Amino acid sequence: QVAGVDAAHANEYFELFVNATSMKHILGYYRGLVDSLHLRPNVFNQFYPKLRANLTSWRAKALLKKFDSRAAHKCYLKGKVAANTRVLVIGGGPCGMRTAIEAQLLGAKVVVVEKRDRFSRNNVLHLWPFVIEDLRMLGAKKFFGKFCAGAIDHISIRQLQCILLKVALLLGIEVHTELSFENLVEPDPDKKIGWRAAFKPSNHPVSQYEFDVVIGADGKRNTLQGFSRKEFRGKLAIAITANFINKKTEAEACVEEISGVAFIFNQKFFKDLQEATKIDLENIVYYKDDTHYFVMTAKKHSLIQKGVIKQDFSDTERLLAPENVDKEALQNYAIEAANFSTNYQMPNLDFAVNHYGQPDVAMFDFTSMYAAENASKVVERHGCRLLKILVGDSLLEPFWPTGSGCARGFLSALDAAWAIRSWSMGTASPLDTIAERESIYRLLAQTTPDNLNKDWKSYTLDPVTRYPNLNRAVVLPHQVVCLYDTDNPASIERMKRSYNEKPNEIPKKRRRGNVDNEVLLNWLKDQLKDKEEICITDMDSVFKDGKVLCAIIHHYRPDLLDYSAINSNDSAVNNQIAIDVLEKDLCVPPVMTGSELTITEDYLTLATYLTEIYDCFRGEIP
Ligand code: FAD
Structure with missing residues (x-):
């Protein structure tokens, strides 16, 4: 035990903290807890061992055992990988908190800012099985006994935020509420000050915080500048x-x-x-x-x-x-x-x-849903580099009624932390880091509970543990030069030169997708204009008929599919034939079953799937 601390009081506060059900109470009891131990939120290795040494109740031990086992995973290198990295997370929603937790375990200094003064969202999130497992491993049940009991696979946003806030605080993350991010403030070379941010209220001490990674996790409105978005219009x-x-x-x-x-x-x-x-x-x-x-x-x-x-x-x-x-x-x-x-x-x-x-x-x-065109960017000013990453709804807007928000959001949080790891290790160049991040982002909109790795317990930051069809090099470093904004052309030229020396690595077909629905539909219409039975009017019509996908495969690859044999009137069956060929022979991972494709309203996923097919064939000679 640390001398001079009041461990008895700390344990009392811990019980109150674990049972607290509002943001205000959680933060209040936490203050009591850390004050009793003369602790302040800090990097993992400076904070957590001291907290752990003083919490002695069985409940605390059971919970901290879970944290120990998570923190012991080799991807965190004992909390030393990101020892020199400082992260600002904008937004204390589920995905901001989930990202913050991983960054903290990596050993970074992590500060979260949240503009609200309370968690008040009653709406309920559907949780994919891996999210339930992920939260269980973070001790969700210790905070909320009813967490996903039996066949229940949902939780209120409010409850989820409470759980994640408690985990974050116990790991040493610094959380500031009623503080709204306004914009980034460029480094000041004369005063040797790095990247900072402006907040509302403006006189808050966090405006002095210097960081080299910023996570945009403030929901669909996304206040982190510099990211453009593509729109998917459905009916x-x-x-x-x-x-x-x-x-x-x-x-x-x-x-x-x-x-x-x-x-x-x-x-x-x-x-x-x-x-x-x-x-x-x-x-x-x-x-x-x-x-x-x-x-x-x-x-x-x-x-x-x-x-x-x-x-x-x-x-x-x-x-x-x-x-x-x-x-x-x-x-x-x-x-x-x-x-x-x-x-x-x-x-x-x-x-x-x-x-x-x-x-x-x-x-x-x-009707319109948005996805960021890119998941990450780097901006360099006066020799200071800043990695900017989007997660959660800021990155990819979910279609709530089908409940994909939190699942894809958590995947993006883990992917963001993987990028922070690469950035901090210093073995990869910034262009390597963002190229890999962009490659992984390509998979996100297509993920479903069925096409992810089923061994949820094995999930870590490493994307290979989660995505079976992972190709980390779909986007190559020289292709993301445009995502590196610098005031020092020499630094980018140096990196560009080194990548231009490897032109053979450029994949022929894969490209960063920015294909809007009109382009996709016109491409299909154009390619299939000889097939009179096919009528393409909108995104729905592509999948409702069931024959369009078969026709486009046959158009480019008649060796893979005999279109004249497609005579079923069952659109689900036809779609499934095409999905299977696309997966098996053309490496386009499925996003849904044939029947789901005919009824879904998840236009973002449909457009992404069609974009994959477009990418697969575009430029090929039919
Ligand atoms: P959010 O949960 O949106 O969290 C973003 C956080 O950032 C918020 O706490 C916000 O206060 C904070 N913030 C915003 N701007 C700033 C700023 N400038 N500075 C600091 N903090 C900031 N999904 C469903 O599946 N079903 C639903 O019924 C459903 N209802 C929803 C209702 C509302 C009102 C909202 C906003 C979202 C809803 N969602 C729903 C979406 C779901 O909540 C998200 O997919 C999920 O919470 C993951 O989101 P996130 O953490 O990326 O962002």
């Missing part, structure tokens, strides 16, 4: 989320959940719903969690018919503008849908309250 998709108070009565306990994936096929239900209530939905999910959480995709005409949307506009922004939405009608719409879909077994649905103390029901537009 109009309006999602409604609603949270009702879970009074935990016996009657509520009996109501069955509705898992989205299974429900999507239940066409009869949607017909009955429409007949009974005039509510027309494309899908609905119900999770019983801290709240009763419903998320549904509603058709515009029924929202108009039910008076939720006051006036029809073709422009979605005007359509869903607050002044065009009748809040009370929206609440009634959500209640009716929730009641019908749970067979009217839910007694008295009362809305939970949102961040603003209002009934927690909201309507979101998913």
